[in-house]
Amino acid sequence: MNAEFVPQPTATSGAELLRYPFDGRLILRYAKRLKREGLARENLLPLRIAILGGWTSQETASLLELFLLSLGIRAEIYQSEYEKYYEDAVLDTASLEQFQPQVVYLHTGVVNLRELPRQRATEADFELSLRTEIARFEEIWESLQTKLRCTVVQNNFELPLDVLGNFGGTAYSGRRHFVQRLNLAFADRARSSKNLIIHDICALSARLGTDRWFDPLRYHAYKLLVAPDANAALAHSLASVVAAAFGRAKKCLVLDLDNTLWGGVIGDDGVDKIRIGRETAEAEAFTAFQQHALDLHQRGVLLAVCSKNDEVTAKLGFSHPDSILRLEHVSAFRANWEPKPQNIVSIAEELNIGLDSLVFVDDNPAERELVRAQLPMVAVPEVGADVTRYPEILAASGYFETVGLSAEDLNRSKLYEANSERSQMAAKYASYDEYLAALEMHAEIAAFSGTYLDRITQLINKTNQFNLTTRRYTSAEVEAAAQDPGVITLYGRLADRFGDNGLISIIIGRHEAGTVHVDLWLMSCRVLKRNMEHAMLDALVEHSLERGASRILGSYIRTQKNGMVADHYERLGFSPMGSEPDGARSEWTLAIDRRYDRKNRHISVSGAAK
Numbered sequence: 001m002n003a004e005f006v007p008q009p010t011a012t013s014g015a016e017l018l019r020y021p022f023d024g025r026l027i028l029r030y031a032k033r034l035k036r037e038g039l040a041r042e043n044l045l046p047l048r049i050a051i052l053g054g055w056t057s058q059e060t061a062s063l064l065e066l067f068l069l070s071l072g073i074r075a076e077i078y079q080s081e082y083e084k085y086y087e088d089a090v091l092d093t094a095s096l097e098q099f100q101p102q103v104v105y106l107h108t109g110v111v112n113l114r115e116l117p118r119q120r121a122t123e124a125d126f127e128l129s130l131r132t133e134i135a136r137f138e139e140i141w142e143s144l145q146t147k148l149r150c151t152v153v154q155n156n157f158e159l160p161l162d163v164l165g166n167f168g169g170t171a172y173s174g175r176r177h178f179v180q181r182l183n184l185a186f187a188d189r190a191r192s193s194k195n196l197i198i199h200d201i202c203a204l205s206a207r208l209g210t211d212r213w214f215d216p217l218r219y220h221a222y223k224l225l226v227a228p229d230a231n232a233a234l235a236h237s238l239a240s241v242v243a244a245a246f247g248r249a250k251k252c253l254v255l256d257l258d259n260t261l262w263g264g265v266i267g268d269d270g271v272d273k274i275r276i277g278r279e280t281a282e283a284e285a286f287t288a289f290q291q292h293a294l295d296l297h298q299r300g301v302l303l304a305v306c307s308k309n310d311e312v313t314a315k316l317g318f319s320h321p322d323s324i325l326r327l328e329h330v331s332a333f334r335a336n337w338e339p340k341p342q343n344i345v346s347i348a349e350e351l352n353i354g355l356d357s358l359v360f361v362d363d364n365p366a367e368r369e370l371v372r373a374q375l376p377m378v379a380v381p382e383v384g385a386d387v388t389r390y391p392e393i394l395a396a397s398g399y400f401e402t403v404g405l406s407a408e409d410l411n412r413s414k415l416y417e418a419n420s421e422r423s424q425m426a427a428k429y430a431s432y433d434e435y436l437a438a439l440e441m442h443a444e445i446a447a448f449s450g451t452y453l454d455r456i457t458q459l460i461n462k463t464n465q466f467n468l469t470t471r472r473y474t475s476a477e478v479e480a481a482a483q484d485p486g487v488i489t490l491y492g493r494l495a496d497r498f499g500d501n502g503l504i505s506i507i508i509g510r511h512e513a514g515t516v517h518v519d520l521w522l523m524s525c526r527v528l529k530r531n532m533e534h535a536m537l538d539a540l541v542e543h544s545l546e547r548g549a550s551r552i553l554g555s556y557i558r559t560q561k562n563g564m565v566a567d568h569y570e571r572l573g574f575s576p577m578g579s580e581p582d583g584a585r586s587e588w589t590l591a592i593d594r595r596y597d598r599k600n601r602h603i604s605v606s607g608a609a610k
Contacts, residue, residue: 018070018396019382022236024063024228026559038069043464043560045246045472049077049304050101050150052085053110056223063235071243072356082223083112089140093147102474104144104244105153106604109201109225110160110372112180113571115173117173119163126172134185145195149476151245153238156183158205163478194454194475197241197403200477204237207396220299233396240398246472247461250379250399251353252302253293256342256362257314257335260387261325262286266317267309277322290324292391297329300402304332304347306360311335334384341374345439352525354464354561359399361390404454436531436602439496443532445539446607448482448489455503456459459524464561467522468554468568473508486511488543492536494527494603501527503538509544509552516544518554521568534599539573539607541592552590558583560604 014037017027027034047068051057061077068075071535076097080088085106087095096104114136115129138152144152145363162168168176184204187475190509205213208230215227226234243249258265263282275283276290297303303325307314314335318327327333332350334343340362348355356377358590362368363385372380381397383390394400429435448456457475464470473481481487486564504524509516518540523532543554554569570576 007560015070015376016554018067020236020393022229022232024230024232027063027066027339028223030058031066034066035069039074041072044069044072044074045077045248046105046468047242047246047472048076048078048099048101049242050080050096050099050104051107052088052104054083054085054106054108055219056082057107059101059154059224059228059231059234060107060238063232064239067236067239068242070090071239071248073239073243073246073248076318078104080163082407085112086136086140087422089451090143090502093143096144099551101148101150103151103153103245103327104148105199105238106140108155108157110157110175111219111225111448113179113182116160117177119306121173123172124520126178130178130181130185133182134189137186138189141189141193141196145193145476149474149480151195151197151474151476152200153241153245154186155199155201156186158201173570190380194479195243195458199238199241201234201237204233212421213403223253237398240389240401241403243458244401245403245461245474247458247463249401249561250301250358250359251294251357252304252331252347252351253394254304254347254358254360254378255293256304256364256367257305257307257309257317259363259385260361261290262320267313271320274317274319274320283322283388285322287322289387289390292394294324294329296400297403302331302351302353303329303336304351304358305330306340306343306347306362307335308337308340309335310418317431335570339355339370341371344371344378345374351426352528354563359394359397361394364455386434403473404458432529433602439498439530439602441494441496441530441603443495443535443605444493444607445490445535445604445605447543448478450482452503453482456506459503459506460520463522463524464559465525466518466528466565467562468558468565469520469557470559470562471520473520481508488516488540488547490536490539490543492523492532492539494530494532496530505532507540509540511547511549514548514550516540516549516552518552521554531597531600533568534601535603535605538598539599539605541590541596545594549592551592553577554588554590556586556588558585 015092017030017034028106057079061079065075072087078101085108111375113133117126117129141152144150146401157179160176164174168174169180170177186198190198213222213226213230218224218227231491232442257263263286264273266274272310276286277283278287281568283320315327317323318325332347334347336343344358345355348358357374359379359381360371361381361383364382368380371378379391383393427575428437453475457473457478460473460478480487488509490501490507493503494501504527506520506522508520509518552609554574556566556569558566574588574590577587577589
């Protein structure tokens, strides 16, 4: 076999090499440099991932590690022996149990299916093969979740070649028909399981094209199922899924206006002349991109505007009769002549989210490069100037990957609108206490319940700022904590006169020999300065006393993002027990008894603490 020619890199940095579209060969060629750059990032989340391979996994593991580093995750990766995924998951789990993965990824493809229908298969034959194949994978998932309490990520299956041609998607002996039904069965199973995530390589291979996906030479020679670029796309997609499961997906899409959301320059052309709607192909392309942005908004992604423009004029564009996006969809609006990096920083501050939660889209290459240079933590896709490709590029880049949708996700923009109304109301009161009283707040505080386990897991893995330890939990670990009689679990929901903020605070504490150790305490930044932490402490004290505890121990572990809660325990009346010289970690204690003086003054509470 002749060595393949490897082109010289055109990218100048690791960030560019790992930005869509991907060149798998170049990424692997510069893997050592990319790994050094990734490990130099601050606030990396450690994560143990096991890859159980139905085909050779080393290349995928290397690519996955690099993509995860670019997303802020430092992965320790375990790999099974070639095609030993069933044995490692079901028959001999000792090595996996010792490794204790938080995520197990089933690296399988069509080549690993054992029950593909035979030619001349009847309907009964087809259904039996389907049930048998599903049962084999269900055995794997159940074993992993029972023994390891981990999140399982399972590939579905790419569509195979079929000697029946088009009829292969219909006939009971058709392989494509079988794979399509199997993929639907996997999706049904995942909807009913909190710990199973389907990695949709069927869709991924379709987007790339099956001719670019499968590489028969690499498979027969090295048991590598896919081509290099396809493997890079697979590893990136998998990294996006893992990052979403552990709170590293992006939260806000920041949009330029002129020649990005509509054709033309509104300040020069006027609102009547901007190109949007259905009259021309160009106008339709801008309308399609607006629709994509609106679709993201409706599933919980915040939208913001950052434009060099006069604000009044810029806002007129959203009143155009053919504009799909309206001002009500925009959570933060910046149209002025200040540098865009400065405006993007102010958008993050207004929304109270990290800069690494933002994705910035602009047709102007100079503006894109300026933001990349000054705000490297902001994602800036290389969208070019062809708006017809913008939805595809955003989707393929995986910024807004999700593994589930909660009610809070779907109503997020309304929550931010309500926060703006609260801020306006605060200015009307002489004191902050008067303002808090006027909010008419009510909290529900109770032990974890099945109804909220998905939202609890999501909040644990997304919250970085008001998070005392930033420990991460899989859904299986959250469920285990909820069922453990030695663990105190509390969630808090908060509503006020402006609306329901949803589930916004969590505490997990272990009771050992009269002491409750707080392993996790976090709160959504949407409800900062409402004294919800006081109500949560009161509930924690009540539950601790019920278990016979006489003190509560809390830790603060500093990260790049949680400096705002460095004095959290001190403000709540805890006493210091000691800290590391650089303040990276501190320990706090609070003695409790029935004379405890409740700290909550402004929130009526139902549930655990009344």
